[in-house]
Amino acid sequence: MEKGMFENVLKDSIMRRLNNLTKPIGSLGYLEKIALKMGLIQNKVIPDLPKVKRIYVFAADHGVVEQGVSAYPKQVTYQMVLNFLNGGAAINVFGRHVGADVYVVDAGVDGDFEFTHPNLINAKIGYGTADFTKGPAMTRTQAIECIEKGKEIAKKAIEEGTDLLVLGDMGIGNTTTATAISVAFGFDIDEILDIGTPIDNDTLERKRQAVEKAIEINKPNADDPIDVLEKVGGFCIGQMAGFIIEATSRHIPVVVDGFPTTAALLLAWKLEPSVLDFVFAGHKSKVKGHKVLLDAMNLRPILDLDMRLGEGTGGALAISIIEAAIKMIREMATFDDAGVSKGSDSV
Amino acid sequence: MEKGMFENVLKDSIMRRLNNLTKPIGSLGYLEKIALKMGLIQNKVIPDLPKVKRIYVFAADHGVVEQGVSAYPKQVTYQMVLNFLNGGAAINVFGRHVGADVYVVDAGVDGDFEFTHPNLINAKIGYGTADFTKGPAMTRTQAIECIEKGKEIAKKAIEEGTDLLVLGDMGIGNTTTATAISVAFGFDIDEILDIGTPIDNDTLERKRQAVEKAIEINKPNADDPIDVLEKVGGFCIGQMAGFIIEATSRHIPVVVDGFPTTAALLLAWKLEPSVLDFVFAGHKSKVKGHKVLLDAMNLRPILDLDMRLGEGTGGALAISIIEAAIKMIREMATFDDAGVSKGSDSV
The missing domain is CATH 1.10.1610.10 (Nicotinate-nucleotide-dimethylbenzimidazole phosphoribosyltransferase (CobT), small domain)
Structure with a gap:
């Protein structure tokens, strides 16, 4: 009171x-x-005004891609991490545009990065999740480990002076995982299911079946967010949830991006309802389910540009508007x- | 071909x-x-990327304010010009934010600026328009003079190296004039009429009556855009139309802002249909008629933040997105x- x-x-x-x-x-x-x-x-x-702005892109693979749910082959996750570190991806361009450094977290890419890079954070939980149409995506121990790793990364960022954080996600199959998480928490699949990368109707139907099967087989418990993460989550999404919880507990604002980062926010919110007081929705993505999640959390997106790339691109562009508001x-x-x-x- | x-x-x-x-x-x-x-x-x-970005805020008074259509007294137009020149208005803050200089055009403010300032352009057509509920807002000679002055200002800006222009408008009563122009060109007043500054229902009703009377008394000819400008226009809006025509004829992009600047674009488009190839809609303002005009010209707004301030504020903030797209x-x-x-x- x-x-x-x-x-x-x-x-x-x-x-x-x-x-x-x-x-x-x-x-x-x-x-x-x-x-x-x-x-x-x-x-x-x-x-x-924020003094140190950083974008954290959480990259991981998703076992469910074996079900043929994406337009892109799985190795693109690994290749895009290299593109991020070389500065050639959209998020690098937009990060430079708004004066924010881009960090890439290997939350669980299926491949080793056999080099060190100042902007690459090794937080690998495993070489991609298991295919959740056949059983849990990960163990409960791994789910808890995701949350803890995400917290550690936020803690370090803030101790290094970061006062504005943007979350991004990269991983072929990530919108399928985000859809499964949303459905596990009770959202209607018809209101959520959409293409992430451009796919045809057959692929979209496989995506629906994969999500439905994941729920049927794993029976995630909506009252236990860690169980949802274990059964139908992703390493990236679990780490982002931990990241959000830690950053917001320290009163550092976090800008979420599109559908997968917002699914991570949903998970964080289920674990800790106060997170929303410190979160901005960078944009409304073209992925249908994104707006449904934002509405459920009563978050208004700052931008609405029909983007659906992920990587934190919508969150990064919103920084310019957030700074204008402060100025x-x-x-x-x-x-x-x-x-x-x-x-x-x-x- | x-x-x-x-x-x-x-x-x-x-x-x-x-x-x-x-x-x-x-x-x-x-x-x-x-x-x-x-x-x-x-x-x-x-x-x-644009090298020289400039915002031109066209300021003028509107005789129709005598009908009690605004929440603000007329002298605010003059006072706000001083605020622009002192750097304290929203458009100054946002101009600095996106690296664009702010120029203020005295298109017809009711008061003399008895000093020189490097960012103040004297293009005064008169001390505010006449009250168009009682007769034409200006003479046909003045209407033509508005277009010519606007062209001159754009020509000089471009000769000085400007390669991205943002248009802004300031003038108590400007949304009433913009409504009258829209209705003169055939738009339904019920789809256009809205508050500009926050006014009560009685004031809004006076605004409707003023526009209806202006149309009834002056009978503007929709097939003759100069006649529309003469009968129910404003000095600022006429100059902005000329500015748009000149800049776009030189292939320099122009970002329009809210309802009054878009009414000026409507006028420019009626005079020269090719202007739209070079125009960006900076944002969708909260003023109802703005979206109606944008839709008629098939222009998609870049931002949608419930703003309704004018001054070029929505156009200025859109620069960050336009530059991101180029990058x-x-x-x-x-x-x-x-x-x-x-x-x-x-x-």
């Missing part, structure tokens, strides 16, 4: 500041909500400062 | 490049369309370069 009272005082102070900037009340729309949330996260009327409340003149007359909407 | 053929060859080359970047076909959604359009505008497969096609690795396997969607 104490906390709630202080939060209301802070919220009133932030709103007073927003309403006294030289613009009609509320006319900067969602930017004002972003500024308010950032103030509440930082416990400041006038939030600071708005930091730099705009107030009516009093600027000698501008208030309108009949003034408070 | 020659031009069409060359354009198709260029378009094919740009699409081939886009489809060979290391991502599934089309997975960067609208960013790919932006990159394509920018390539066609610049006549290059790989478009250049995507410039900097991303291709499948061949990166040694990444193509998918079944490859062409």
